[in-house]
Amino acid sequence: MSGGWLAFWDKPHAIYVNVRHKDVHYRLIAAEIAALVPSRQARVLDYGCGEALRADVVAAACAELLLCDGAPSVRAGLAARFAGDGKIRVLAPDAVELLPHHSLDFIVLHSVAQYLTTAELQSLFATFRRLIARGGVLLVSDILAPQLSAAADVEALLRFAAVNGFLLAALGGLARTLFSDYRRLRVRYGLTHYGEADMLQTLAAAGFTGERAAKNIGHNQARLAFVARPR
Ligand SMILES: C[S@@+](CC[C@H](N)C(=O)[O-])C[C@H]1O[C@@H](n2cnc3c(N)ncnc32)[C@H](O)[C@@H]1O
Numbered sequence: 001m002s003g004g005w006l007a008f009w010d011k012p013h014a015i016y017v018n019v020r021h022k023d024v025h026y027r028l029i030a031a032e033i034a035a036l037v038p039s040r041q042a043r044v045l046d047y048g049c050g051e052a053l054r055a056d057v058v059a060a061a062c063a064e065l066l067l068c069d070g071a072p073s074v075r076a077g078l079a080a081r082f083a084g085d086g087k088i089r090v091l092a093p094d095a096v097e098l099l100p101h102h103s104l105d106f107i108v109l110h111s112v113a114q115y116l117t118t119a120e121l122q123s124l125f126a127t128f129r130r131l132i133a134r135g136g137v138l139l140v141s142d143i144l145a146p147q148l149s150a151a152a153d154v155e156a157l158l159r160f161a162a163v164n165g166f167l168l169a170a171l172g173g174l175a176r177t178l179f180s181d182y183r184r185l186r187v188r189y190g191l192t193h194y195g196e197a198d199m200l201q202t203l204a205a206a207g208f209t210g211e212r213a214a215k216n217i218g219h220n221q222a223r224l225a226f227v228a229r230p231r
Helices: 002-009 019-036 055-059 072-081 093-097 118-131 150-164 167-177 181-188 196-205
Strands: 043-047 064-068 088-091 104-110 132-143 208-212 224-230
Touching (some): 019 055, 019 104, 019 150, 043 055, 043 118, 055 064, 055 088, 072 088, 088 093, 093 118, 104 118, 118 132, 118 196, 132 196, 132 208, 196 224
Parallel strands (some): 043 064, 043 104, 064 088, 104 132
């Protein structure tokens, strides 16, 4: 499943309906992640970070920011964009596996879990448990609850678009999505959904104590977020 989705993210796609959408998306995510960084000394990992256009905002709030994405072309773009930022390093998933134990204070997994099987997420949480420092924090966000419909995602996007001045482009983008690879992959592989109890149990099985956060990161408050700490 994740191989099919990764191939999608590794190629040009139209998930962001225009430049304005991509810009406001990454600004919002970066500002909200930066606000959750536990301290200026924190070593932070954003796993499955995508293009992370405003990673500089997160880097400014911490000591070191590791950006990891499974798609090689996304990593190449990140490496080029942040080559001049001494606080930011771009890593492949294999390199994350090799990081020293307990070397990270804050790990973010935002809008990634839905593209992984449950077994893949369990394995990733085991890696995070090894890497997280005592007292560190894991944020798992943009989780699709079992009852969440595609219509709820559409409604959230249209509200976000209306407030940020790209409503017409969003309507056009949604029409294009109906005929896109994203739609074909969604039918073929699906997206993995988690209820609150399922996610808390998956975190617990990996050695984390989690709780549902009051608010999701990003524009879609119909999706769930969890904050977890190592037991
Ligand atoms: C929906 S995007 C989210 C990007 C970013 N976190 C955000 O919210 O803007 C999902 C990202 O997860 C990455 N991804 C998917 N499966 C992955 C995996 N198994 N390992 C690492 N990255 C993965 C994709 O390449 C893609 O960039």
